[in-house]
Amino acid sequence: MRPLATGRGNGAADLTVMPETFYVTTPIYYVNAKPHIGHAYTTLVADSLVKFQEQRNVDGFFLTGTDEHGVNIERAAEARGIPVKQHADAIVEEFKAAFARLGVQYDLWIRTTDPYHEAAVQKLWRILQERGYIYKGHYEGWFCGSCNEFKDVEDKSENPICPVHERPLDRLAEESYFFKLSEMQERLLDLYRDHPEFVKPDVRRNEVISFVQGGLKDLSISRVSVKWGVPVPGDPAHTIYVWFDALANYITALGWGNDHYTGFDRYWPALHLVGKDILRFHAVYWPAFLMAAGIQLPRTVFVHGMLLRGGQKMGKTLGNAIQLETLHRHFSNDMIRYFLLREVAFGQDGEITYEAIIDRVNSDLADGLGNLASRTLTMIKNYFSGLAPRPNPQTAAFEEDLPSAIDAVKSAFDAEFNAMSFSRALETAWRGIARVDKYITDRQPWKLAKPGSGAAAELYSVLATAYESLRHLVLLVSPVLPDTTRDIWKQMGLKGEPLKINPNAATWGEPLGVSKIGTISPAFPKLNKEKIMTEIERETAPAPQTPAVEAPPKAEVGEQPASAAVPQHITIEDFVKVELRVATVLEAERAPKSDKLLRLMVDVGEPQPRQILAGIAEHYSPEQMIGRKIIVVANLAPRKLRGLESNGMLLAASVGEEGRPVLATFTEDVANGARLK
Ligand code: MSP
Numbered sequence: 001m002r003p004l005a006t007g008r009g010n011g012a013a014d015l016t017v018m019p020e021t022f023y024v025t026t027p028i029y030y031v032n033a034k035p036h037i038g039h040a041y042t043t044l045v046a047d048s049l050v051k052f053q054e055q056r057n058v059d060g061f062f063l064t065g066t067d068e069h070g071v072n073i074e075r076a077a078e079a080r081g082i083p084v085k086q087h088a089d090a091i092v093e094e095f096k097a098a099f100a101r102l103g104v105q106y107d108l109w110i111r112t113t114d115p116y117h118e119a120a121v122q123k124l125w126r127i128l129q130e131r132g133y134i135y136k137g138h139y140e141g142w143f144c145g146s147c148n149e150f151k152d153v154e155d156k157s158e159n160p161i162c163p164v165h166e167r168p169l170d171r172l173a174e175e176s177y178f179f180k181l182s183e184m185q186e187r188l189l190d191l192y193r194d195h196p197e198f199v200k201p202d203v204r205r206n207e208v209i210s211f212v213q214g215g216l217k218d219l220s221i222s223r224v225s226v227k228w229g230v231p232v233p234g235d236p237a238h239t240i241y242v243w244f245d246a247l248a249n250y251i252t253a254l255g256w257g258n259d260h261y262t263g264f265d266r267y268w269p270a271l272h273l274v275g276k277d278i279l280r281f282h283a284v285y286w287p288a289f290l291m292a293a294g295i296q297l298p299r300t301v302f303v304h305g306m307l308l309r310g311g312q313k314m315g316k317t318l319g320n321a322i323q324l325e326t327l328h329r330h331f332s333n334d335m336i337r338y339f340l341l342r343e344v345a346f347g348q349d350g351e352i353t354y355e356a357i358i359d360r361v362n363s364d365l366a367d368g369l370g371n372l373a374s375r376t377l378t379m380i381k382n383y384f385s386g387l388a389p390r391p392n393p394q395t396a397a398f399e400e401d402l403p404s405a406i407d408a409v410k411s412a413f414d415a416e417f418n419a420m421s422f423s424r425a426l427e428t429a430w431r432g433i434a435r436v437d438k439y440i441t442d443r444q445p446w447k448l449a450k451p452g453s454g455a456a457a458e459l460y461s462v463l464a465t466a467y468e469s470l471r472h473l474v475l476l477v478s479p480v481l482p483d484t485t486r487d488i489w490k491q492m493g494l495k496g497e498p499l500k501i502n503p504n505a506a507t508w509g510e511p512l513g514v515s516k517i518g519t520i521s522p523a524f525p526k527l528n529k530e531k532i533m534t535e536i537e538r539e540t541a542p543a544p545q546t547p548a549v550e551a552p553p554k555a556e557v558g559e560q561p562a563s564a565a566v567p568q569h570i571t572i573e574d575f576v577k578v579e580l581r582v583a584t585v586l587e588a589e590r591a592p593k594s595d596k597l598l599r600l601m602v603d604v605g606e607p608q609p610r611q612i613l614a615g616i617a618e619h620y621s622p623e624q625m626i627g628r629k630i631i632v633v634a635n636l637a638p639r640k641l642r643g644l645e646s647n648g649m650l651l652a653a654s655v656g657e658e659g660r661p662v663l664a665t666f667t668e669d670v671a672n673g674a675r676l677k
Pocket of ligand 1: 026027028029030037038039041042067246247249273274275276277278305306307308313314315
């Protein structure tokens with residue numbers, strides 16, 4: 001009974017007996033950037049978890065969605081010049097498409113702009129107010145729009161910088177409602193002590209305990225300067241603090257405080273999956289709000305680490321995230337899912353590289369599971385006309401320890417998966433694969449199959465044992481590899497879908513009817529590392545700079561190079577040194593002997609047009625350029641490129657991982673030569 005389901009679900013929920021339930025959530029994602037692998041990570045883990053639970057007949061509910069209020073979203077829409085809701089709608093579609101492409105099947109996508117959610121957030125507010133936990137005061141301090149967090153800054157300069165986002169903080173001095181967080185300290189410490197499972201892993205729990213022991217200040221939970229938010233009930237000049245609004249999604253989605261759904265009693269309490277960057281909100285503020293409101297607390301906040309690149313968190317702030325499009329171009333969904341769950345120990349940070357993905361795919365998927373499936377099935381096809389041999393009392397003599405080894409793998413896998421040690425669970429399953437492989441190699445069925453070998457009974461037994469082991473292992477890993485296990489299952493001639501068969505109910509040698517091997521094709525083709533890496537390097541290399549750009553002078557020995565991450569301020573005097581002017585392209589052609597350069601003649605409002613060479617030929621044709629309004633740096637020293645003089649540089653944004661140039665222009669008519677300042 002999941003009226004909200006998006007097509008997921010195995011129909012296993014038998015409502016005559018109340019099954020155990022499992023409610024898993026991901027953080028809801030900000031709609032100020034495109035989805036990247038960091039967002040996909042939490043979501044894929046949640047998806048694998050709920051698939052795992054449902055395969056074991058547990059009734060799961062998987063919630064994900066988007067966090068759409070707050071000053072940063074307001075600003076993102078403003079920068080695009082479109083209404084905030086329209087901006088949010090577009091990003092939501094991008095997130096949904098990205099997750100659908102990864103095979104993610106959630107039960108509900110919550111948006112904090114959903115009216116049922118907004119109404120329930122106001123209800124939660126009213127309850128806290130009635131219970132005396134909210135009062136009106138005045139807030140003065142610093143706020144980071146990207147963290148959506150008030151900051152105690154050590155930086156005493158006039159314009160302090162957010163240490164996380166390395167961007168200037170906003171100064172706030174306004175009337176604000178406060179939540180009496182300071183009163184919750186003892187109750188929170190009791191919670192962490194009495195329920196060690198509330199924050200996992202323990203290292204995060206300890207972090208939270210020492211934070212709370214350090215003392216809690218009351219929390220500002222409303223803003224008058226932010227319009228894009230849920231109005232405070234009875235005082236609409238204020239909007240509710242985005243984190244108060246966002247955290248409430250976990251209960252409003254199930255129908256708490258509204259009647260859009262009636263799942264709260266059935267599914268709450270939740271297992272929240274969150275990145276360590278948002279630990280405090282989930283492990284301190286969220287239980288504090290719930291305790292104050294008298295609502296049952298979540299079961300566990302499970303905190304995972306960050307995916308890193310070059311040792312730094314991947315994400316929009318540093319612009320270093322691996323883009324999903326690049327991954328999809330070279331790897332299947334199952335490769336991505338397997339890699340993320342296997343490579344990085346859940347809970348810890350993990351460095352991600354394309355080389356590591358290729359290595360994992362080749363060693364574990366192509367040479368491991370893929371090879372075991374194809375060698376077993378090919379031999380059955382060749383030696384038994386494709387009819388799968390089944391274990392029987394006679395085959396037992398040749399099974400070695402395989403039935404018990406596979407059983408042990410199954411229970412260890414379940415224990416590790418339940419403990420959220422996905423990497424260890426998969427390692428265990430792959431030990432099972434290696435065991436079966438070794439069995440085949442030791443028994444050498446190809447020799448047993450030689451005419452006159454007199455080993456027909458052994459050949460039958462060996463392949464029956466290998467096939468049966470493979471069947472159990474395929475069931476086991478299907479929550480992580482849903483697509484390929486479905487394919488292998490079909491190639492094995494088996495009925496049904498692996499995700500809908502509980503591996504713990506599947507017994508060794510159980511009757512299956514006749515299984516006829518289907519068309520065999522490799523589940524995971526071996527990847528050519530060199531070729532893929534060359535392609536990825538080409539795709540992700542920054543586009544050539546407009547050649548008129550002067551290379552920055554190299555730092556002298558001993559001189560500190562400016563860190564790319566730290567914003568460098570310039571004075572207005574520095575800025576006015578750069579003469580930016582509006583121009584129109586009069587002529588355009590490809591520069592001789594160059595794939596990258598266009599030669600442009602541009603009118604910059606001077607008596608004579610100027611010649612500019614621009615490295616945009618791979619992205620703009622000469623025809624697209626003629627008549628176009630552009631912006632040029634008019635006082636750049638001339639330089640020669642391919643024997644032609646360039647007198648200026650045109651402005652373009654560098655977009656996407658590949659740094660595609662997108663030309664800056666005006667939407668209104670502006671005279672050539674007009675100066676930008
Ligand atoms: N909107 C808040 C969450 C509100 S939940 C009530 C938010 N959104 S976010 O879009 O910035 O990030 C959400 C989550 O994305 C992170 O906590 C983390 O789970 C995931 N990740 C984003 N970048 C990541 C990595 N580089 N690595 C791993 N996970 C990352 O915070």
